[in-house]
Amino acid sequence: MPVRAKHRRMKTNVITRGMIAAGTGGIALALPLVSATGASAATPAQAPQVAKTAHTAVVPNVQLVTYKVVAGDTLSKVAQKYPKSGGWKKLYTANRAVIGDNPALIRPGLKLTVGTKSLGSTTVRTTAKTTATATAAVAKSKVTTATQASVKSYSNNLDGWIKQSLDVMAKAGIPGSYDGIYRNVMRESSGNPNAINNWDSNAAAGIPSKGLLQVIDPTFQAYHVSGTSMNIYDPVANITAACNYAAKTYGSIDNVNGAY
Structure with a gap:
């Protein structure tokens, strides 16, 4: 582009008061002694302490159960055998990939996942930690997320x-x-x-x-x-x-x- 006309195109205080004696030429004066004590005494600010709360939870150990379809089976019958399956509709939803689009047709030999069985349980102990630092970390995370969201991107075209x-x-x-x-x-x-x-x-x-x-x-x-x-x-x-x-x-x- 020229400075004016141009170019052609290119197609390409709790206070405690005591008494203290002060010597003044042999005369003892009783002066109040002020000291800061108690809950309202001025103390330096302390950093928030970590509060830890222990929790225990019982987590069941479970295992998926596989049922092999036999002649005469229907999803309703299978669901009745396994009440925890949630009924034939849920059973179908969970096994649609192997059954196909017609829930009325289940072939003998077909293996269905019908639920779980308990193998005992495990006690898990967890510790929840809450601190002012953790709160600050959450706030920082939100600020970071907002900042990232505010960075606009453009396609390279x-x-x-x-x-x-x-x-x-x-x-x-x-x-x-x-x-x-x-x-x-x-x-x-x-x-x-x-x-x-x-x-x-x-x-x-x-x-x-x-x-x-x-x-x-x-x-x-x-x-x-x-x-x-x-x-x-x-x-x-x-x-x-x-x-x-x-x-x-x-x-x-x-x-x-x-x-x-």
Whole structure:
């Protein structure tokens, strides 16, 4: 892009008071002695202590039961044999992969998982720890999650480049719309960020137009937007600089409908 007209497209206290005697030339004066004692005495702040609570739980040891279908069996009959199965519907849901789509058809020899049997139990002792530190850790985790969520990501394609450029432009106060950028990009470079025009007057002058919006080096340097790459071929930097130039020259990239 020339500084004005430009380029062609490239298709590519509890206090206790005591008494203390003070000597004053042989006269004893009773002076109150003030000392800080008790629950309201000033004491340094102490770090919160860890509170540990022990819990025990009995966890049953169970094992899946496999039932082999025999002639005359139905899901209802099998469910009656194993009441803990929850009825034939749950039995079917749990075994649909082997039964198929018709719950009325279960073939002899088919192996069904019908429930569990107890093998005793195990007592598990756990300790729950609650501290101010733990609370702070939770708060920190929430802040971290919120921060991560606030980091916007962009796809590495024309759509993502335009959207990222628009966000940069919004912060810099540069006008322009998605449609205006897209229209001009497709005319100038067909969406190729590495496009270069080696045949027009700018090229003949040794400053060929480059990138998505075919910007020449002097224009890119003059209208480069802080925070973007200094590489003229960088898609976001190229778009943003071109839109900055177009805003100063034409009011907005949206007003550009031809060579600029």
